[in-house]
Amino acid sequence: MASKSQSCSIWVGSETGILKGVSLSKQQAFNFCEMSCLSRDQEVCVLEWGDPLESEVLVGCANGTVKAFSTEKGIFTESKECGDATQGKFTGLAMMDGSLVTCAESGILKVWKEGCTDTIEINVGNGVCRMRQNPSRRSQVATGGKENPLKVERSISPVSNMVKNDWLDLRVPVWVRDIGFIPDSDKIVTCTGYHQMRVYDPSSPQRRPVLEAEFGEYPLTALSLPASQGTVVVGNTHGQLAVLDLRKGLVRGCLKGLAGGVRGLQCHPTLPLVASCGLDRFLRVHSLEDRSLLHKVYLKSRLNCVLLSSRNLELSGADLSGEVEEVKQEGEEDGETDEVWDAMETVTDKTNKRATEKAAEENAVKGPKKRRKVAKK
Amino acid sequence: MDVLRNTEAKKGAKTKKQKRMNECKDVEAETSVQADSVEEEAAFPPNFSVSEIKNKQRRHFMFMKLKQEKRKRKLELKKKRKKEREALGDKAPPKEVPKTIENQRIYDETTVNPEDEEVAFDEGTDEFSSYFNRLTNPKVLITTSDRPRGRTVRFCEQLSTAVPDSHVYYRRGLALKRVIPQCISRGFTFLIVINEDRKVPNGMVLCHLPNGPTAHFKVSSVRLRKEMKRRGKDPTEHSPEVILNNFTTRLGHSIGRMFAALFPHDPQFIGRQVATFHNQRDFIFFRFHRYIFKNEKKVGIQELGPRFTLKLRSLQKGTFDSKYGEYEWVHKRHEMDSSRRKFHL
Numbered sequence: 185m186a187s188k189s190q191s192c193s194i195w196v197g198s199e200t201g202i203l204k205g206v207s208l209s210k211q212q213a214f215n216f217c218e219m220s221c222l223s224r225d226q227e228v229c230v231l232e233w234g235d236p237l238e239s240e241v242l243v244g245c246a247n248g249t250v251k252a253f254s255t256e257k258g259i260f261t262e263s264k265e266c267g268d269a270t271q272g273k274f275t276g277l278a279m280m281d282g283s284l285v286t287c288a289e290s291g292i293l294k295v296w297k298e299g300c301t302d303t304i305e306i307n308v309g310n311g312v313c314r315m316r317q318n319p320s321r322r323s324q325v326a327t328g329g330k331e332n333p334l335k336v337e338r339s340i341s342p343v344s345n346m347v348k349n350d351w352l353d354l355r356v357p358v359w360v361r362d363i364g365f366i367p368d369s370d371k372i373v374t375c376t377g378y379h380q381m382r383v384y385d386p387s388s389p390q391r392r393p394v395l396e397a398e399f400g401e402y403p404l405t406a407l408s409l410p411a412s413q414g415t416v417v418v419g420n421t422h423g424q425l426a427v428l429d430l431r432k433g434l435v436r437g438c439l440k441g442l443a444g445g446v447r448g449l450q451c452h453p454t455l456p457l458v459a460s461c462g463l464d465r466f467l468r469v470h471s472l473e474d475r476s477l478l479h480k481v482y483l484k485s486r487l488n489c490v491l492l493s494s495r496n497l498e499l500s501g502a503d504l505s506g507e508v509e510e511v512k513q514e515g516e517e518d519g520e521t522d523e524v525w526d527a528m529e530t531v532t533d534k535t536n537k538r539a540t541e542k543a544a545e546e547n548a549v550k551g552p553k554k555r556r557k558v559a560k561k
Numbered sequence: 562m563d564v565l566r567n568t569e570a571k572k573g574a575k576t577k578k579q580k581r582m583n584e585c586k587d588v589e590a591e592t593s594v595q596a597d598s599v600e601e602e603a604a605f606p607p608n609f610s611v612s613e614i615k616n617k618q619r620r621h622f623m624f625m626k627l628k629q630e631k632r633k634r635k636l637e638l639k640k641k642r643k644k645e646r647e648a649l650g651d652k653a654p655p656k657e658v659p660k661t662i663e664n665q666r667i668y669d670e671t672t673v674n675p676e677d678e679e680v681a682f683d684e685g686t687d688e689f690s691s692y693f694n695r696l697t698n699p700k701v702l703i704t705t706s707d708r709p710r711g712r713t714v715r716f717c718e719q720l721s722t723a724v725p726d727s728h729v730y731y732r733r734g735l736a737l738k739r740v741i742p743q744c745i746s747r748g749f750t751f752l753i754v755i756n757e758d759r760k761v762p763n764g765m766v767l768c769h770l771p772n773g774p775t776a777h778f779k780v781s782s783v784r785l786r787k788e789m790k791r792r793g794k795d796p797t798e799h800s801p802e803v804i805l806n807n808f809t810t811r812l813g814h815s816i817g818r819m820f821a822a823l824f825p826h827d828p829q830f831i832g833r834q835v836a837t838f839h840n841q842r843d844f845i846f847f848r849f850h851r852y853i854f855k856n857e858k859k860v861g862i863q864e865l866g867p868r869f870t871l872k873l874r875s876l877q878k879g880t881f882d883s884k885y886g887e888y889e890w891v892h893k894r895h896e897m898d899s900s901r902r903k904f905h906l
Contacts (some may be wrong), residue, residue: 200683215679248831322860377885403885421887440896445887446876463878463889465671465811482670486812486889 188214189258193493194469195241196448196461198485203253206467206481213467213481216253216260231491232277242284244274246542247431250286266296273550275329276315280322284377287315287327293337308335318365326372327362333372336386363405364416366430373430375418376403381428397433401425406449410456410472417472419446425460427472439470441477448490461487598739629846638737656820662842667903671811684814688773692750692822699750699823701727702744703866707734710760715785717755723836724823725800727753737766737881743880745770752881765871767819767880773890776819776883778845785867793851793863799832800825801849806839812890813840816873834865843904845871873906 192205192214201222204212227246234240234252240261241253248267250501251260266274272289279285283297291312295304311331328334358396359377366373370387371394379400382393402420409416415436419425423442426435444464456472463486469479602615603705612621613875684690693695701718701724709732734807737754744752749770756764764782765824768775786792804828808817820838833853840847849866876890877883890905897905 200679200686202679222682401884405887421885422891423888423893443891443893443897444889462886484677485683 185258186256187258189216189253189255189450192255192435193495194459194467195229195231195491195493196467196483196487196488197243197489197491198483199227200224200485201226201228201229201245202485203228204483204487205242205255207363208469208479208481213483223452226271229274229489230277231389231489232279233491234279238495241529242277242279243430244277244286246273248288250274250277250284264296266294267292267310275312276317276325276327278315278317278322278325279553280325285315285317287312289313289329289331291332292326293327296411304520305488307339308332308337313360314362314556316363316365320365320367324365326363326365328363328374330377331357332360333358334360334363334372334384336372359403361405364407364409366413368413373406373407373409373416379404381407381416381418381433383430397428399435400424401430406446406460407438408449408451408458410451410458411454412472414458415472417449417451417460418450418506419460421445423464425458425470426450427475437475439475439477440468441468441480442466447486447488449492450492452492454492457492459490459492461490463487499548626881628686630732638753658860665902667852667900669810669904672809673811673814674797680811680814687815688769688771688819689822691771692826693818695826697750698825699726699751700749701753701823702749703727703729703753703755704732704740705762706756707732708753712760712783712785713755713757713762716762716783716867716869719786720755722796723801723866725798725825741768741770741880762869765816766881767823769822770821770880772879773794773830774815774819775877775879775886777874777877779874781870781872783867783869786865789864789868791863793865795834796834796849796865799829799836800827800832801832801836802828802830804835804837804839806837808838808840808906810906812873812876815876815889815905816845840906843872843906845873845906847871 188207189205191207191210194207196204196206201217201224201462203216204213205216207283207395211225224249225245226249228243230242230244230255232244233496234241234242235529239254239256241255243251243253243260244266245251248265249263251263251268254261266284267288270290271292271355274286276287277285277288280295283295285293285295287293289312291307291309293306293308293315297303300301301349308327309329309332312327313332315325315327318324318326318426318515323338325337326334327337329390342445357378361377362376363373364382364504365371368520370384370385372384374384375381378401379398381397381399381404383395383447385394388394399418402419402422402424404420406419407416414430416428416430417425417439418428418561423444423446424444425442426440427439428434429436439458439460442460442462442464443466446462448461457469457478458472459467460470461467461483465483465486467479467481467483467487467490470475470476471478491549566689582645611620611623611828614623664898685693692699701721703715703721705717709717717729721729737752743751752768752770754766754768754827755762756766758764760886765778765780766775767778786795801824803821805817805820806844817838817840824836833851834851835850837846839848847867847869848864849868850862850864852860854860873890874892875888876888877886879886892905897903
């Protein structure tokens with residue numbers, strides 16, 4: 185069990201309450217569930233890393249419990265009751281300075297301190313769809329939902345409201361589905377249920393979004409920021425994944441393959457990869473450079489959320505202080521994964537490459553001919 | 562004259578065999594070689610194909626001849642093989658199975674394994690669990706798009722005789738989102754909306770009511786009772802048995818359970834009626850029969866009831882909400898229909 189969980193690089197939560205770990209190097213998926221008794225109210229709503237070393241996964245369930253799963257040991261270590269089903273499902277989990285922050289659909293944001301039974305409670309309004317923590321500034325948390333405008337909480341106590349202003353003098357409905365923090369700046373990206381993507385800048389005096397872009401005709405359900413700056417990946421209920429440009433708001437490209445609504449989306453912190461999971465019961469990993477499908481794994485239940493480990497990042501910058509054996513193993517794993525990715529042949533990959541090569545050749549051939557014609561004329 | 566005859570012979574296409582025979586007889590030894598070559602069409606100028614003949618009548622004639630010869634050769638080959646097989650007797654190699662698209666179907670990784678616990682749990686607790694645990698009985702509401710024409714109206718009526726405990730209501734231009742809460746309050750479990758285009762039914766929305774999945778189908782090939790040959794009398798009120806064929810993948814399972822939940826749990830065998838949903842190559846064929854056992858091995862069937870084919874376009878997770886609903890499966894033609902051997906149901 186321990187070895188299985190240690191080799192997993194992608195964690196997925198499903199509607200049946202099972203935490204699934206996918207190991208791309210072994211090309212296998214493992215189910216980690218507490219006992220053989222499963223129930224729908226243990227449906228996994230949110231997944232988050234418990235610590236920066238990524239040795240613990242926090243699993244938020246529909247019945248209000250938060251379970252901690254240790255990746256090294258391969259078992260659920262603790263379980264905490266953080267509210268009940270009446271408050272709605274969890275929309276966000278975060279670890280802040282050793283205390284756990286949870287947010288439910290009814291808008292109750294709670295901070296649970298280790299050891300203490302006291303909790304600080306803030307109401308951020310009803311109908312919250314998402315709460316996210318700023319990865320660079322861990323004390324900042326943003327929430328948003330249906331008819332619930334984007335709010336940023338700094339260090340828990342003061343609250344700054346960012347109400348989107350309508351510039352047509354008509355009230356534009358607000359439905360924030362997902363939030364992302366742009367690294368190295370104060371800006372926040374949101375995607376809405378009215379198929380819009382907005383970028384806000386809290387440091388500017390305006391309350392309006394800096395950039396607004398539309399994609400498709402269906403609600404955007406998930407958002408993720410890749411390692412390379414300037415783009416954002418969004419997914420909608422129809423299974424369309426798109427890479428949008430953050431400077432102009434244009435669509436850079438679409439990622440194909442999904443048949444069902446996107447529920448969870450995450451980009452790898454360093455590599456140009458994005459993992460997506462959805463209602464069609466598949467986990468897909470796409471490459472952001474050529475937008476091709478790298479891996480596709482069938483996981484038998486509908487999937488709610490996905491969590492990527494930044495494992496390869498650690499491998500590339502291996503610490504010398506670590507044990508020699510561990511480094512070797514990690515190196516092998518890295519080699520294996522590279523081999524896996526190189527050896528990974530999807531028919532789409534090959535045809536794409538061939539098509540692009542052929543197109544390049546044709547263009548090269550056509551080019552001089554065209555020029556000759558022009559010259560003659 | 563000889564030259565002219567020679568050129569005609571060279572063209573090789575003669576409309577009347579007699580003419581040719583005459584020419585062959587008339588022509589002298591010099592041209593006999595050419596005549597011979599005319600008769601042996603296959604050996605005549607290499608790379609000559611029947612399509613190069615410009616004259617339509619001659620071309621047709623030559624093509625017919627070609628096909629007859631091909632058929633003859635095929636029959637000879639078949640006879641030869643049969644003789645060889647008989648000669649070998651027991652030692653004959655087993656008969657080869659011809660390749661069909663169903664044989665060559667690409668293995669779908671979502672095919673449900675009957676012993677799979679996770680899938681069993683998933684199905685045991687999904688939206689249809691209340692029906693399959695015998696907690697609710699189906700009650701179906703059939704309606705159409707606004708202002709239906711005669712064919713669709715008759716189709717709805719016939720469909721309601723096939724599905725027990727179903728009621729047909731006139732649409733009256735109501736929005737489905739408003740219809741659904743009313744249906745739920747009156748205890749309906751299913752809503753069927755038949756969409757009509759140009760006086761012919763062409764779409765079906767099947768919505769499981771409390772909060773269940775909504776399936777959108779394309780309907781084609783609708784045959785009403787009048788148009789059926791050798792049909793039996795109208796179906797009675799007995800609950801039919803339900804046959805679901807070939808729903809193997811996970812998506813197929815969900816759709817199959819949806820169809821099963823339309824009919825009451827216990828079929829009344831006295832009625833001897835059976836409704837079949839047969840899935841083949843992603844098309845679902847609906848047939849309604851009455852059967853009678855003549856003896857232990859022979860059954861006679863009579864087709865009653867409407868007949869139609871369905872093709873799944875999308876499966877949505879909640880009740881009908883085309884704008885803001887979450888889709889569990891959407892048919893994307895360019896991505897999913899690229900291979901002739903890949904099917905999803």
